[in-house]
Each structure stands twice: as structure tokens, then as C-alpha cells.
Amino acid sequence: MPDSVVRLELLGLDVTEVPHIKVPWANFTFQGRGMRMTANNRDYAFYVIRRHEFDAWLASKARERGLMLQEETKVLSVRHDGNGVIVETDRGDFYARAVVGADGANSVVRRAVQPESARNVARLLEVLVHPSNGDAPRDHPPHLPDEAYFEFGCLPYDIQGYVWDFPTQEGGAPRRCWGIYDSRVDTRGDKGDLPNTLNEFMARYGYTPEDYTLQAHPIRWFDARATFSAPGILLAGDAAGVDAAFGEGISPALGYGEIAANAVVDAFAREDFSFSDYRKRVLGHSLGKALRTRTFTAKVLFSLRQPGIQRLLWWRFSGFLNWYINRFVINWTER
Ligand SMILES: Cc1cc2nc3c(=O)[nH]c(=O)nc-3n(C[C@H](O)[C@H](O)[C@H](O)COP(=O)(O)OP(=O)(O)OC[C@H]3O[C@@H](n4cnc5c(N)ncnc54)[C@H](O)[C@@H]3O)c2cc1C
Missing domain, CATH: 3.50.50.60 (FAD/NAD(P)-binding domain)
Structure with a gap:
């Protein structure tokens, strides 16, 4: 995210040295419709970087500056x-x-x-796949090759988060990174089925579970x-x-x-x-x-997991959400 880029710049580090995909637009949707955002005063929404490449680069910078690892x-x-x-x-x-x-x-x-x-532990599943040739589901616009998607249509499945689909690369070859995030902020709510929900959303874009291996991770x-x-x-x-x-x-x-x-x-x-x-x-x-x-x-x-309310939010109040996310959620390094 741009906040990371700014933090690294303050340390004199240029993250674009690491292999990356520059994502011009991030789409936030419910059932395929919603809004798209990019960063303030920048020509991208965020970069997608493989963690092993980022971590190795950051470790090498730390060593250059005299840290013992x-x-x-x-x-x-x-x-x-x-x-x-x-x-x-x-x-x-x-x-x-x-x-x-x-x-x-x-x-x-x-x-x-x-x-x-x-x-306070969130559940995540992540997969790396070859770009699909599958069609977008009916009533859903296709996922564009260089854009990122956050789809909140999993909320009615008792997933307190979203399904993501980002462009990425592995060894220079194009890939898509799909995943599902379940924050579990509401501990009283039912626990949705993470793997089956992700499989169902990916199936809409032509993927079958044989195409990928699910990897589970927590976040606190x-x-x-x-x-x-x-x-x-x-x-x-x-x-x-x-x-x-x-x-x-x-x-x-x-x-x-x-x-x-x-x-x-x-x-x-x-x-x-x-x-x-x-x-x-x-x-x-x-x-x-x-x-x-x-x-x-x-x-x-x-x-607010009822589809009607989510449709209202992402379809009708997207301008407000765009402003709220920029003003209060991201861009914390500017405040
Ligand atoms: C699937 C997934 C996707 C994500 N996508 C994004 C994203 O797109 N953008 C974003 O900003 N964030 C993302 N996150 C969140 C982000 O990865 C984490 O919040 C972030 O890595 C936290 O950094 P950290 O340094 O605190 O911990 P970590 O990155 O987890 O690093 C912890 C380090 O400690 C080491 N360690 C752990 N236990 C021990 C031990 N006992 N002894 C020695 N060493 C130990 C580990 O090996 C590791 O090197 C994602 C997380 C997941 C799980």
C-alpha cells in the first residue's frame, strides 16, 4: 500500500527494486458491482509483491546497514x-x-x-494460480488483467471479510493471487466455511480446486x-x-x-x-x-451481512465509502 511505500522511503528504501506489479485500480464490489479506487496523488492503487522476494530484499537492506541477522x-x-x-x-x-x-x-x-x-485472530486462505480463461459470471463484469478485486459477496456466507483477486507474478510470469479474509471481529457470528466459499467464488471465474493448493494463515x-x-x-x-x-x-x-x-x-x-x-x-x-x-x-x-444492506452500501453509497476509506482507513502516514 502507498503507506508502506512512504514508510520505506523514510528509511531511504525504494521498494520498486523488488519485482512487482503496479495495480492502477482496486475494485471494491458486492456481487460484482461497486466502486474502484486509486491512491491519492499517485499513479497506482498499490503494488503486488511476492512476500519471499520482499522479505529477502528487506533482510539484505538490514544487513547492508550493519544489522546482524x-x-x-x-x-x-x-x-x-x-x-x-x-x-x-x-x-x-x-x-x-x-x-x-x-x-x-x-x-x-x-x-x-x-x-x-x-x-482477535483473523483467518485467511491464499492461492497462486495461472490467469484463468474462464468467463465472468452473468451480471458480473470480467476481472481485468491489471486490476485488483475485493469482493464482499461472501458476507452472506458468514465470512466477515472479502474474497480477493490480485494480479501478481512469479519469476516474471503472470499469475493471479486469490484469497479469502475472515476477520472474525464478531465472535458471536457463525463461522463460515472458508475453503468452500473461496472455491465457489473462484469457480465462477473458471478455476477448479485441482488448479491450486490452499494455504492457511492467521492475522492478529x-x-x-x-x-x-x-x-x-x-x-x-x-x-x-x-x-x-x-x-x-x-x-x-x-x-x-x-x-x-x-x-x-x-x-x-x-x-x-x-x-x-x-x-x-x-x-x-x-x-x-x-x-x-x-x-x-x-x-x-x-x-451488516444482509445482502440488501451491502448492495446499498457498495452500489449506492460508494462515493461516501471511497471518501471514508481514504480519509480514515488508509493514508495514515499523511496524518
Ligand atoms: C494470506 C495473507 C495475505 C496478506 N496480504 C497482505 C497484503 O496484501 N498487504 C498487507 O499489507 N498485508 C497483508 N497481509 C498481512 C501481513 O502479511 C502481516 O500483517 C505482516 O506480515 C505482519 O508483519 P510482521 O513483521 O509483524 O510479521 P511476519 O511478517 O509474520 O513476520 C514474523 C517473522 O517472525 C518469525 N518468527 C515467528 N515465530 C518465530 C520464532 N518462534 N522464532 C523465531 N522467529 C520467528 C517468522 O519466521 C517471520 O519471519 C497478509 C497476510 C496473510 C496471512
Whole structure:
């Protein structure tokens, strides 16, 4: 997302060095109809980049700047011993004055901060496929090769999210990345059938389950009431909580990086590693405010699962939604 591009630019990094697809328009639809958006003052809505390529590039940039990366090392537990933090790994113990837990949705570090970690987890399935030659369903415009689609027609299937279809590439060859996002912000609601719903939506565009392998992943979404730190320990990215509405986690992870880095610098300057003000730093940052709005947005948007209401929203109030998303959901780096 443009917010990620801006965060990386502030670090002097140009993400277009990584193989990418520039998506000019993102379509937000319910049953094939809705609105399309692009970024403010840019010639794209977002870039699609393969994660393994992005991560390898980011790791190489970190190394160039003198960071030591200890790879193939699994963190088993993290605990404070009264003086500092002991990080137990499968390659021995490490001792640190400050630990930033950026270890994803199933964070081990998080367990040292907030033991009841089963809450606020979204479910996702993702697949990579060759572009289909299948026709669009009747009453649905075809998916254009260079555009991205967020289809909310899965809401009546008790999926609290959307089905996506993005253009991407693998080794320079065109591919489509399909997936389904179920935020589970409403824990009282029935749990929809993720694989069958994704299969059904993909079948409309000519795909059969034999064409792909489903890959499941979780995301942890932001809850302003959560605990974000403990003495000597900070949480960042998915470990702390990211976007509930769209499952956008890259720009939040980069934003948390800045908040955590400032907290660590100040801790060394003051010789105070309690991190008691970290929560205030997160909630007071434009990122924290945007994530709070996104959780609220997800709770409202995904509680309205009746097709009539969704049609009204995406077909008739698309101008308002476009304004709301630009003003309150994305573009947090500009605020
Ligand atoms: C299917 C899917 C699609 C997504 N699509 C998008 C998208 O299009 N745009 C977007 O902005 N976001 C997207 N997200 C969300 C985004 O990927 C995450 O929010 C983001 O990666 C969070 O970054 P992070 O650095 O906090 O965690 P991660 O990227 O998960 O990184 C955590 C790191 O910690 C390491 N780790 C974990 N446990 C241990 C351990 N015990 N010991 C040592 N290391 C450990 C992992 O190997 C990994 O390197 C998507 C997520 C999913 C699941």
C-alpha cells in the first residue's frame, strides 16, 4: 500500500527494486458491482509483491546497514529475570535489555506480555494460480488483467471479510493471487466455511480446486484494550495487532517499527526499560489511531451481512465509502 511505500522511503528504501506489479485500480464490489479506487496523488492503487522476494530484499537492506541477522534460530520462550530479558532459542539463550517481539500472529514473545493470546485472530486462505480463461459470471463484469478485486459477496456466507483477486507474478510470469479474509471481529457470528466459499467464488471465474493448493494463515488484528508491552519487552506488527478491516499488515508493521525503535532509544537514554509508556506511544501515533478506526470499521461493516444492506452500501453509497476509506482507513502516514 502507498503507506508502506512512504514508510520505506523514510528509511531511504525504494521498494520498486523488488519485482512487482503496479495495480492502477482496486475494485471494491458486492456481487460484482461497486466502486474502484486509486491512491491519492499517485499513479497506482498499490503494488503486488511476492512476500519471499520482499522479505529477502528487506533482510539484505538490514544487513547492508550493519544489522546482524541470526537466521534458522527458533525462539522458544521469552522471560524477564528481574534484570533483563532471557530469550531461549533452539541455539542457546540470549540476554537482552530490550526485546521487540515482531514474530507474527502466533508470536511467542507475545505470550510473555499477554498470555490469553487466542483472541482477535483473523483467518485467511491464499492461492497462486495461472490467469484463468474462464468467463465472468452473468451480471458480473470480467476481472481485468491489471486490476485488483475485493469482493464482499461472501458476507452472506458468514465470512466477515472479502474474497480477493490480485494480479501478481512469479519469476516474471503472470499469475493471479486469490484469497479469502475472515476477520472474525464478531465472535458471536457463525463461522463460515472458508475453503468452500473461496472455491465457489473462484469457480465462477473458471478455476477448479485441482488448479491450486490452499494455504492457511492467521492475522492478529488490533484491539486498543490489548497489552502491548511488559518490562523489557515490546510488541510490534502482527504480534501487537494490525488492520481488522482489510487485513493490511505491512504498512502497520513498518509503522510499529518506528514506534518501537523510538521507545528503545529512549529506554537506553533514560536507563528505564519498563516501557510503561509504550501503550500511549502506540495509541497516540497516527498508526494507532488508524488501526483503532479500522477495528471499528470492521465491526460495523462486517456486522451488516444482509445482502440488501451491502448492495446499498457498495452500489449506492460508494462515493461516501471511497471518501471514508481514504480519509480514515488508509493514508495514515499523511496524518
Ligand atoms: C494470506 C495473507 C495475505 C496478506 N496480504 C497482505 C497484503 O496484501 N498487504 C498487507 O499489507 N498485508 C497483508 N497481509 C498481512 C501481513 O502479511 C502481516 O500483517 C505482516 O506480515 C505482519 O508483519 P510482521 O513483521 O509483524 O510479521 P511476519 O511478517 O509474520 O513476520 C514474523 C517473522 O517472525 C518469525 N518468527 C515467528 N515465530 C518465530 C520464532 N518462534 N522464532 C523465531 N522467529 C520467528 C517468522 O519466521 C517471520 O519471519 C497478509 C497476510 C496473510 C496471512
